[in-house]
Amino acid sequence: xxxxxxxxxxxxxxxxxxxxxxxxxxxxxxxxxxxxxxxxxxxxxxxxxxxxxxxxxxxxxxxxxxxxxxxxxxxxxxxxxxxxxxxxxxxxxxxxxxxxxxxxxxxxxxxxxxxxxxxxxxxxxxxxxxxxxxxxxxxxxxxxxxxxxxxxxxxxxxxxxxxxxxxxxxxxxxxxxxxxxxxxxxxxxxxxxxxxxxxxxxxxxxxxxxxxxxxxxxxxxxxxxxxxxxxxxxxxxxxxxxxxxxxxxxxxxxxxxxxxxxxxxxxxxxxxxxxxxxxxxxxxxxxxxxxxxxxxxxxxxxxxxxxxxx
Amino acid sequence: xxxxxxxxxxxxxxxxxxxxxxxxxxxxxxxxxxxxxxxxxxxxxxxxxxxxxxxxxxxxxxxxxxxxxxxxxxxxxxxxxxxxxxxxxxxxxxxxxxxxxxxxxxxxxxxxxxxxxxxxxxxxxxxxxxxxxxxxxxxxxxxxxxxxxxxxxxxxxxxxxxxxxxxxxxxxxxxxxxxxxxxxxxxxxxxxxxxxxxxxxxxxxxxxxxxxxxxxxxxxxxxxxxxxxxxxxxxxxxxxxxxxxxxxxxxxxxxxxxxxxxxxxxxxxxxxxxxxxxxxxxxxxxxxxxxxx
Numbered sequence: 286x287x288x289x290x291x292x293x294x295x296x297x298x299x300x301x302x303x304x305x306x307x308x309x310x311x312x313x314x315x316x317x318x319x320x321x322x323x324x325x326x327x328x329x330x331x332x333x334x335x336x337x338x339x340x341x342x343x344x345x346x347x348x349x350x351x352x353x354x355x356x357x358x359x360x361x362x363x364x365x366x367x368x369x370x371x372x373x374x375x376x377x378x379x380x381x382x383x384x385x386x387x388x389x390x391x392x393x394x395x396x397x398x399x400x401x402x403x404x405x406x407x408x409x410x411x412x413x414x415x416x417x418x419x420x421x422x423x424x425x426x427x428x429x430x431x432x433x434x435x436x437x438x439x440x441x442x443x444x445x446x447x448x449x450x451x452x453x454x455x456x457x458x459x460x461x462x463x464x465x466x467x468x469x470x471x472x473x474x475x476x477x478x479x480x481x482x483x484x485x486x487x488x489x490x491x492x493x494x495x496x497x498x499x500x501x502x503x504x505x506x507x508x509x510x511x512x513x514x515x516x517x518x519x520x521x522x523x524x525x526x527x528x529x530x531x532x533x534x535x536x537x538x539x540x541x542x543x544x545x546x547x548x549x550x551x552x553x554x555x556x557x558x559x560x561x562x563x564x565x566x567x568x569x570x571x572x573x574x575x576x577x578x579x580x581x582x583x584x585x586x587x588x589x590x591x592x593x594x595x
Numbered sequence: 596x597x598x599x600x601x602x603x604x605x606x607x608x609x610x611x612x613x614x615x616x617x618x619x620x621x622x623x624x625x626x627x628x629x630x631x632x633x634x635x636x637x638x639x640x641x642x643x644x645x646x647x648x649x650x651x652x653x654x655x656x657x658x659x660x661x662x663x664x665x666x667x668x669x670x671x672x673x674x675x676x677x678x679x680x681x682x683x684x685x686x687x688x689x690x691x692x693x694x695x696x697x698x699x700x701x702x703x704x705x706x707x708x709x710x711x712x713x714x715x716x717x718x719x720x721x722x723x724x725x726x727x728x729x730x731x732x733x734x735x736x737x738x739x740x741x742x743x744x745x746x747x748x749x750x751x752x753x754x755x756x757x758x759x760x761x762x763x764x765x766x767x768x769x770x771x772x773x774x775x776x777x778x779x780x781x782x783x784x785x786x787x788x789x790x791x792x793x794x795x796x797x798x799x800x801x802x803x804x805x806x807x808x809x810x811x812x813x814x815x816x817x818x819x820x821x822x823x824x825x826x827x828x829x830x831x832x833x834x835x836x837x838x839x840x841x842x843x844x845x846x847x848x849x850x851x852x853x854x855x856x857x858x859x860x861x862x863x864x865x866x867x868x869x870x871x872x873x874x875x876x877x878x879x880x881x882x883x884x885x886x887x888x
Contacts, residue, residue, distance in 0.1 A: 299723045299726075300726075300731070303727035303728060303731070304731065307731075307736065311739055311740065311743050314744070315743050427864075427868065429815075429867075429871065430815065430867040430868040430871055431864045432823060432864065432867075433823075434826055435860030438842065438849060438856055438860070439856075441849075442849055442850070442853055442856075446849075446850050534732055534734055536735070551735075551738070552827055554742070555738060555739070555741070555746075555827070555829055556742075556746075556827070556829070558742060558743070558745070560742075560743055563738075563739045563742045564739065566735065566739060567739040570732050570735040571731050574730055574731055574732055575730065
């Protein structure tokens with residue numbers, strides 16, 4: 286297991302390198318003068334050429350690109366991702382303040398999705414070809430075709446504006462989280478139902494299940510000891526990926542519900558071209574993906590001894 | 596990164612007792628999806644001409660009207676006919692997604708093939724790059740790139756291509772690596788053919804099928820991505836009637852005129868649904884292993 290963990294950690298290095306290149310590249314291609322934009326954000330009234338020159342020197346903007354990349358990397362390793370063009374707040378602080386809200390929302394959505402989709406997909410597999418199976422598959426197809434931001438608006442229209450059941454704006458309160466979590470879990474449910482169903486179907490037709498049946502084991506025992514443990518790996522993989530996606534791809538839904546998370550902040554920054562905050566989002570998203578993938582791989586390795594020996 | 600979930604598709608070989616009615620149901624679903632897709636494509640191509648009303652023509656006397664015979668879906672805040680705008684929106688969504696799918700396919704093909712036909716070192720570097728990019732969320736990177744380049748439809752298409760080629764490159768690389776072992780490649784090399792000649796004249800026709808299936812499978816997702824980012828204001832800009840833009844514009848009036856927001860969303864959902872179902876059928880037809888599922 287120790288060697289496996291080390292090999293997973295080593296595999297992360299090139300990904301981190303690519304993230305750093307992407308982030309630095311995004312900053313390097315930004316049109317407009319970073320120095321004067323930052324001076325404006327600081328609230329300097331009259332921006333003199335001398336002040337700009339001073340700021341440029343402070344940010345090492347006139348160094349050659351490879352040197353600037355080295356500087357960027359050193360700062361990033363220290364957790365310094367620059368300051369917002371608008372509020373002059375440090376980007377890292379802005380993200381640390383909001384990432385908890387995003388994590389709560391993503392966690393609820395993943396949980397909700399798992400609670401609904403795993404039983405749905407399992408039952409569909411066991412009753413293959415039934416009306417129930419058809420309904421589950423329809424849910425799966427529909428869930429991945431409907432745009433999330435639109436469902437969010439439709440929910441707000443019916444549940445908030447018409448019925449006054451739930452607040453229009455999402456907030457990290459029990460009542461405020463229901464609608465955003467529900468909307469986010471939809472695509473999750475679609476993917477997970479489809480996957481659970483096909484994973485279950487696959488396992489149910491394996492030889493070891495047939496052998497277990499031939500031995501005369503009860504269906505319940507077969508399910509508990511032979512089928513479910515084998516379904517854990519694919520389901521866990523997708524759950525992890527979905528969680529990572531919800532931490533980052535939820536930006537549009539967060540925006541619609543005005544959820545105080547990193548996605549909403551990134552969209553707001555994107556609309557006013559606040560580059561440091563936008564780049565911070567790309568870095569945050571990359572780091573979240575890397576971390577979640579690593580956790581999923583390690584979780585799978587603990588469940589499945591075959592993976593460890595690879 | 597996380598192990599890919601691979602489900603052996605031939606696992607169900609023996610379990611087809613109820614196959615006949617199910618296959619029948621599946622066929623009718625496919626037929627319905629293809630018919631719906633045909634209607635949407637036709638609406639996009641000739642719809643705006645047939646309908647005759649201008650999607651951009653403002654009419655201050657007819658602002659925010661309820662559905663009527665002249666305006667079956669009513670008019671928006673500038674008195675523009677919503678049905679005409681939906682038809683034009685179909686054009687933008689479909690052509691936009693088409694451009695992105697072609698662009699990513701081409702980029703993925705060029706990079707994947709370069710990797711597969713190059714030395715082991717180059718292949719290793721490109722392979723690592725592809726894997727690293729695949730480990731990152733494409734839509735988030737597209738959002739960031741569009742925002743930095745400046746919000747516009749061409750920039751959005753460019754950003755989506757730049758961020759989504761890796762999955763295509765991986766598949767093309769695998770396909771070309773397999774083709775490289777084929778006898779016809781040795782024969783061509785013996786005849787003195789150059790690498791580009793072999794790739795474009797002999798290998799390309801052999802790998803185009805699976806790649807087309809992949810592009811179709813991604814098409815629906817691209818439409819959703821385009822609509823989401825346009826909705827946020829990072830893609831198509833008003834007054835162009837793109838579906839995401841229309842939903843955003845209708846947000847302010849959704850309490851009193853809900854269908855202005857509901858109609859474009861339904862268009863997106865139906866289009867993606869039709870494309871995804873057709874894509875599934877296409878994959879089943881091309882990949883004999885999954886036929887029985």
